[in-house]
Amino acid sequence: MMLQVIAKLALTMPKRKVDSENRAFKNRWEAEYMFTDIAGKPVCLICGANVAVIKEFNLRRHYETKHQDNLKDLNTEQKIQKAEELKKNLTLQQMFFTRAKSQSEAAVKASFIVAEEIAKSARPFTEGEFLKSCMIKVFDVLCPDKKQMLANVSLSRNTIADRVCEMATDLRTQLSERSKDFIAYSLAVDESTDMTDTAQLAIFIRGVDSNLRVTEEIMDIKSMHGTTTGKDIFENVCQSITDMKLPWDKLIALTTDGAPSMCSEKSGLVGRMRVKMQEENCTGELTAYHCIIHQEALCGKVVKMDNVMSTVTQTVNFIRAKGLNHRQFQSFMREIDSEFADIPYHTEVRWLSRGKVLNRVFELSNEICQFIDSKGKDSTNFRDEKWKCELAFLADITAHQRLKPPAPGT
Template sequence: MQKTTFDGLKQIVACVNECLRRLQRHVADIEKRLNLLIDETHRRVVGAEKSHVLETLLETAHPQDASKPIPFFEGKLDNFCMEHNEGMFENAMTISDSSNSKLLRASYYASLTIARNSKPHPITETTVIPIIVNAVREVLGEDAAFQIATILPSNNTTKRRIENKSSDIQFQLKTALNSSLYFSLQFDESVDVSGAAQLLCYVKYIGGAEIEEKILFCFAVHGNTTGECLFEVMMEKTRYFNLDRDKCVAICTDGAAAMTGKKVGFVKRILDIAPNAKWSHCMIHRYALAVKPLPDELTFVMEDCVSIVNHIKTSSLKTRLFEELCTKLGADCVQLLYHTQVTWLSRGNP
């Protein structure tokens, strides 16, 4: 009887000790979270104070810029980051294998995945962090989950990581262009579905093993789209790359008047500063112009196709029935596309 009572007391003491250990871990976890909360509150308070100091400094030291809009300062910040963050991403990914270094690289890889999938960076706190923390908690325990939660990047950190990678890509392209013997530029100015004018520029250059083609910039043009306006946009967006104009050997555009004007056209302004360049008419635009006039025997076929597409697309019910019909027939495509003059997906003018 006494032995049974003693064994029961031992079990009770063991349970009490286990409860105490769990309570200690829980208290330690609460203390860590409170410290993080205090640090975050302190950071926000200090940030608000710094914001007030910066506003006062702007009004006193730079009164001429105090009334300028936010995009003006964002442009200044972008130029500053591109000039001072060159190689930052490469340095972050090649540092030592210490614990902090691994966490930093993990942060960059997480933001890289978000950027590659074209997801908004706030998805980090709303989706990515909860998924990782819950998975780690189930597999490795509460302590590992808490450690992961403290090192995963926040929304602002993810935004900075993506900006650093963007600056690093531009820096790599700048280095490649400066080391290339020659390069060529291809421009296209068009209007998207929202009515905004876009100036798109591709660059071809001699890479390490072959000729490479990269997008140089894509910029929404505000106001007029004359040759002079497009030239000013091009000069502004290519200033960072410090292109050697003597290395430019070819320019490719469409045949629009703003591009090919003899006196103030976009091509004329570029040829004035790049004497070795030769202009060529874009083959895709030339092809589009060549196939516009259809033979009489094909015109009625195209008109019938356009009429059929318009008849289906004018009603949401007809569109759904057409999609259901295509699905039952096992068709690869179940949607009809309207005509677009930008990418020439189809013909006609619905």
């Protein structure tokens, strides 16, 4: 009966907590047991082992079983000196590891910064090694004592690739977290073929939260190695929406180009997206925009100023197409101390360049007129005030469209 009472009392009594005893480390233990206090824990100065509980019995047992035989010939004063030596060595060792850790973190941060710049400039990942070799030579001249810090920064091709992937993953995670607060969002989808003839499907998102903060980002890029039908595009878009965990009932708009696989109401992306929203019991109506992302190209087709563009193209080609004319034009610009030394070349493939070409031709209209006259060519248009006004208007329009591209889904 007594044993049952004792057992019951043992179960009901609160457990003794070592932390509540407020044991403190005593300075005399340093010389007696070769221990010191680091961050509230006793650490052996000889082997670096730590003891969980600050208790003299534990320290004495560790010292007597592991280190007493090696220090038995030392008197009290010698043991104090030995303890001070060991403390200094331990402090230097801790400082070394702290400094090494700080330098390692700085080196990793520096590699991320370089990787970000390489990715933004669309340069090869091997550029990191070239940049590192250049910086080491600069450090040799300016601050040779800090060259080793730069040597610790890893900028190899594999490292740059890993850093870029980590940053891309982090950006995608941030976008996913921010999309949870969207009260509405729209998508813009465009499919194009790269230089390896692989179809690349780019999906852009524009969302707004309850604080009317607008987020515009590229949501995903899908490589399509097979067919690019409306069904294929729809499946890839659905997969991206699922991966981003976006609710279908908050999708309000979709922007596509004019291809049948995109805008067809039956088998195209737009039609399939509307069917999908009905299956998801979405009450809102999906608004489809056609070719808004190519507004500049449509604007160029609607604005009837072929007489201006054809004259500008013929004039620029006359100057740039032949090497002799081009060299003579550059010499002419230097002779008259012109602000500009040359005129940009126009190409139909990169049609946004026409804004730069038109602006330069307008600014150099008098100089071009003089050069054309010296070559015996007709310069009637460059002397016509009405034609020059149309040239100025077209230059302003194309420059405005180039500097301020429309946002997707607007």
